[in-house]
Amino acid sequence: MSHGVHAVQHEVEHKIKHDDDHDGGHGAGAGHTDVVNSRNKKVALLIAIIALFLAFSETLGKSAQTGAISYNVEAANLWAFFQAKNIRRTTVLTASEQMVLAAAATSDAAAKSAMAVQIDTWRKAAARYRSEPETREGTLELAKRAKDAEKKRDTAMERYHHYEVASAAFQIGIVLASATVITGMIALTFIALGLAVLGVAFTAIGLFAPHAVHLF
Numbered sequence: 001m002s003h004g005v006h007a008v009q010h011e012v013e014h015k016i017k018h019d020d021d022h023d024g025g026h027g028a029g030a031g032h033t034d035v036v037n038s039r040n041k042k043v044a045l046l047i048a049i050i051a052l053f054l055a056f057s058e059t060l061g062k063s064a065q066t067g068a069i070s071y072n073v074e075a076a077n078l079w080a081f082f083q084a085k086n087i088r089r090t091t092v093l094t095a096s097e098q099m100v101l102a103a104a105a106t107s108d109a110a111a112k113s114a115m116a117v118q119i120d121t122w123r124k125a126a127a128r129y130r131s132e133p134e135t136r137e138g139t140l141e142l143a144k145r146a147k148d149a150e151k152k153r154d155t156a157m158e159r160y161h162h163y164e165v166a167s168a169a170f171q172i173g174i175v176l177a178s179a180t181v182i183t184g185m186i187a188l189t190f191i192a193l194g195l196a197v198l199g200v201a202f203t204a205i206g207l208f209a210p211h212a213v214h215l216f
Helices: 003-025 030-105 109-130 139-183 186-208
Strands: none
Touching: 030 109, 030 139, 030 186, 109 139, 139 186
């Protein structure tokens, strides 16, 4: 929660305490003061509830941001591994093709046999570099894993953006609700309540349907 919101909440608490102390020391106008104090306490309760939702959205936002960074690093590592495997596969395929040409040019049966064995070994290695389901470290498996990590990263970023919007709505709502206590303008409380509902909606979207709304 931002320092500004903390400062506003502190000001509201001070105002409510001051009104209570003032009411306790003066009998005149007690009815009106009681109404004001009751209203202020209800607004303070609303502020506390919005602050609770703000804590949730900020915690979820931080978690989503951390997840996005982790998945981005994972995808980058997998693509680097993919490139390394692909280079090795290309190298052994090139070597095997060159040896095929060399074998065709020689008449030595023993040399042809040895070359055939080496060509077979290289081709098997190239096939293993392309697909290795047991370890999931062939280029096909690595590409799929990298794309899956990228999808998770994108989903985490979508969640993060929604939680950020929700947090902003909650913070503005807290400030406006606090202004009601200071200024007495009830309309600000209704605006704050609307912003709180908006914040809850964006938190729910981020949690359950992050791709439903695209903001950025």
